[in-house]
Amino acid sequence: MVCIKIYYLFLNIDKVIEVNGLNNAQVDHLKNKLQKQRSLLSTMIDASSASDVDFATLAGEVHDKADESVADLFGDTQIASRHRAISELTAIDEALLRIKNKSYGRCIDCNDEIAYSRLEAYPVAKRCIRCKEIFERNHESLAHVPSL
Numbered sequence: 001m002v003c004i005k006i007y008y009l010f011l012n013i014d015k016v017i018e019v020n021g022l023n024n025a026q027v028d029h030l031k032n033k034l035q036k037q038r039s040l041l042s043t044m045i046d047a048s049s050a051s052d053v054d055f056a057t058l059a060g061e062v063h064d065k066a067d068e069s070v071a072d073l074f075g076d077t078q079i080a081s082r083h084r085a086i087s088e089l090t091a092i093d094e095a096l097l098r099i100k101n102k103s104y105g106r107c108i109d110c111n112d113e114i115a116y117s118r119l120e121a122y123p124v125a126k127r128c129i130r131c132k133e134i135f136e137r138n139h140e141s142l143a144h145v146p147s148l
């Protein structure tokens with residue numbers, strides 16, 4: 001009898017701490033994932049900043065146009081990947097903030113719960129799969145509008 005009571009007590013606690021369909025353990029797991037990604041990205045960004053010196057040396061040593069364009073491309077790629085890393089870092093910080101203010105796991109467009117499987121695969125997700133598809137379709141159609 002006591003066991004059953006305790007069991008129900010735990011069951012109730014589980015219900016209370018569930019936020020947006022996620023229990024505490026799931027939120028902790030996703031938070032850890034985000035923090036690991038965050039530190040990895042920070043290391044990558046630091047490393048790419050440090051290698052700027054090497055790039056300047058490389059750019060200074062190019063002699064013909066072909067070498068120059070390779071150096072440009074190398075520089076562009078490096079800048080592009082750093083930009084990508086910084087925007088990913090921003091997305092992670094936003095997700096961590098949503099965890100803090102308890103809005104994590106809820107779609108920013110339709111306010112539905114985001115499936116745990118989606119968050120597990122993509123912890124920075126701020127839209128449910130349906131709204132993400134609508135969002136991407138709208139953006140894709142905009143991207144294909146001729147500029148003239």
Ligand SMILES: [Zn+2]
Binds near residue numbers: 107108109128131
């Ligand atoms: Zn949605």
